[in-house]
Amino acid sequence: MRLGEGVEWGLHCATVLALLPPEASIPAARLAEFHGIPAAYLAKILQSLSSAGVIEAVPGRRGGYRLARPAADITLLDVVLAVDGEEPAFRCTEIRRRGPAAVPARKYSPACAIAGAMWQAEEAFRSSLRSTTIGDLVRQLAGTVPPEAAAKAAAWFQEALP
Amino acid sequence: MRLGEGVEWGLHCATVLALLPPEASIPAARLAEFHGIPAAYLAKILQSLSSAGVIEAVPGRRGGYRLARPAADITLLDVVLAVDGEEPAFRCTEIRRRGPAAVPARKYSPACAIAGAMWQAEEAFRSSLRSTTIGDLVRQLAGTVPPEAAAKAAAWFQEALP
DNA sequence: GTCCCTATACTCGGATAGCAAGTGTCCGAGTATAGGCGG
DNA sequence: CCGCCTATACTCGGACACTTGCTATCCGAGTATAGGGAC
Numbered sequence: 342m343r344l345g346e347g348v349e350w351g352l353h354c355a356t357v358l359a360l361l362p363p364e365a366s367i368p369a370a371r372l373a374e375f376h377g378i379p380a381a382y383l384a385k386i387l388q389s390l391s392s393a394g395v396i397e398a399v400p401g402r403r404g405g406y407r408l409a410r411p412a413a414d415i416t417l418l419d420v421v422l423a424v425d426g427e428e429p430a431f432r433c434t435e436i437r438r439r440g441p442a443a444v445p446a447r448k449y450s451p452a453c454a455i456a457g458a459m460w461q462a463e464e465a466f467r468s469s470l471r472s473t474t475i476g477d478l479v480r481q482l483a484g485t486v487p488p489e490a491a492a493k494a495a496a497w498f499q500e501a502l503p
Numbered sequence: 504m505r506l507g508e509g510v511e512w513g514l515h516c517a518t519v520l521a522l523l524p525p526e527a528s529i530p531a532a533r534l535a536e537f538h539g540i541p542a543a544y545l546a547k548i549l550q551s552l553s554s555a556g557v558i559e560a561v562p563g564r565r566g567g568y569r570l571a572r573p574a575a576d577i578t579l580l581d582v583v584l585a586v587d588g589e590e591p592a593f594r595c596t597e598i599r600r601r602g603p604a605a606v607p608a609r610k611y612s613p614a615c616a617i618a619g620a621m622w623q624a625e626e627a628f629r630s631s632l633r634s635t636t637i638g639d640l641v642r643q644l645a646g647t648v649p650p651e652a653a654a655k656a657a658a659w660f661q662e663a664l665p
Numbered sequence: 666g667t668c669c670c671t672a673t674a675c676t677c678g679g680a681t682a683g684c685a686a687g688t689g690t691c692c693g694a695g696t697a698t699a700g701g702c703g704g
Numbered sequence: 705c706c707g708c709c710t711a712t713a714c715t716c717g718g719a720c721a722c723t724t725g726c727t728a729t730c731c732g733a734g735t736a737t738a739g740g741g742a743c
Contacts, residue, residue, distance in 0.1 A: 342592045343504070343726095344592045348593065349596060349598065375602045376598045377601030377605075378598060379729085382728050384677080385727090385729095399677090400677060400735050401737075403737070406677090431506045432506075432508075432511075436512070436540060441536070442653075442655040442656035448652070454644050456511075458579055458640065462579070462631035466627055469624035485616055486599075490611075493606065494603075508688080532715090541689065541690085543690045547688090547689085547690095560715085564696070564698045566696080566697075566715045
């Protein structure tokens with residue numbers, strides 16, 4: 342089980358967007374520069390977040406990206422599913438219905454116990470991600486980010502944005 | 504996030520092994536035939552389970568695989584980690600320490616809030632898998648597998664094993 | 666001075682290569698078994 | 705008849721190709737802006 346690197350980028354970008362003034366937007370290239378990551382690939386990640394309705398794109402000369410709704414209404418699950426895809430991690434291929442012991446399909450119970458247990462675990466994973474919002478992250482980060490780094494970030498935004 | 508197909512195979516094989524008489528073993532080729540899956544690749548999966556100590560290999564002419572310990576002592580997490588690897592799904596690359604707002608490394612808190620939230624979710628996933636054992640699966644399957652399929656399976660094992 | 670128009674520069678969006686890891690396969694090393702041989 | 709020995713056949717274990725999907729990149733479509741000109 343492996344989460345794509347874009348998930349981390351998407352989460353960090355979402356928290357940065359949550360810290361911007363309301364209605365303000367920031368271009369993908371600036372977000373990439375701020376995080377020290379490849380701009381071309383980050384564009385693809387932000388595109389996924391945009392089409393999923395987590396963030397929204399502002400077109401035009403002074404455009405960019407901003408959150409599509411309040412940070413408190415965006416869960417970590419929203420971001421992870423938008424970047425990584427909606428399909429479940431465990432895919433049941435119904436191998437119980439194959440081989441020499443197979444019987445007609447209608448005789449099987451709707452879901453086998455193995456797939457059920459795996460999906461239950463995945464639901465626990467998703468439930469945990471659903472219980473935290475970008476707003477919660479921002480609040481936590483306010484207490485853990487080094488004050489010096491916060492100051493440098495604020496100065497950088499002052500210069501890079503307007 | 505995607506779990507390899509081998510995880511499903513490993514879980515099904517573990518339940519089959521749990522149903523065998525104590526001390527009995529079954530070759531990888533028979534397990535593959537029973538499930539209708541490629542034997543050569545299943546061998547690789549079983550190899551992973553064996554080196555992880557979940558199942559054990561019996562060498563020699565009438566050899567095969569069997570559970571390394573009672574089914575009630577094998578959790579689904581044991582199987583998943585053995586097949587899919589131990590490394591966590593979310594990997595923090597510390598992008599917070601990069602870019603124009605970076606400060607000396609020692610000033611950062613040990614773990615950033617984003618990675619912490621992701622790891623907490625993954626722990627919920629693992630905890631759920633830890634709470635179910637192969638023994639539990641066998642008990643559940645006893646009530647859900649079609650009796651007709653169970654009879655065919657028993658007959659097949661009678662003929663294939665000795 | 667104010668309004669309108671046009672050219673511009675910057676933005677996002679989707680289509681396009683490269684690479685690593687999962688998927689699938691194969692052959693060699695090792696061992697319990699089965700049969701034969703000798704006592 | 706019993707025990708030992710050897711050859712065998714079957715097993716697992718690790719090393720070798722191939723395909724899918726993640727990683728990385730580019731160029732074209734679209735739009736708000738800035739400047740200039742007319743009134």
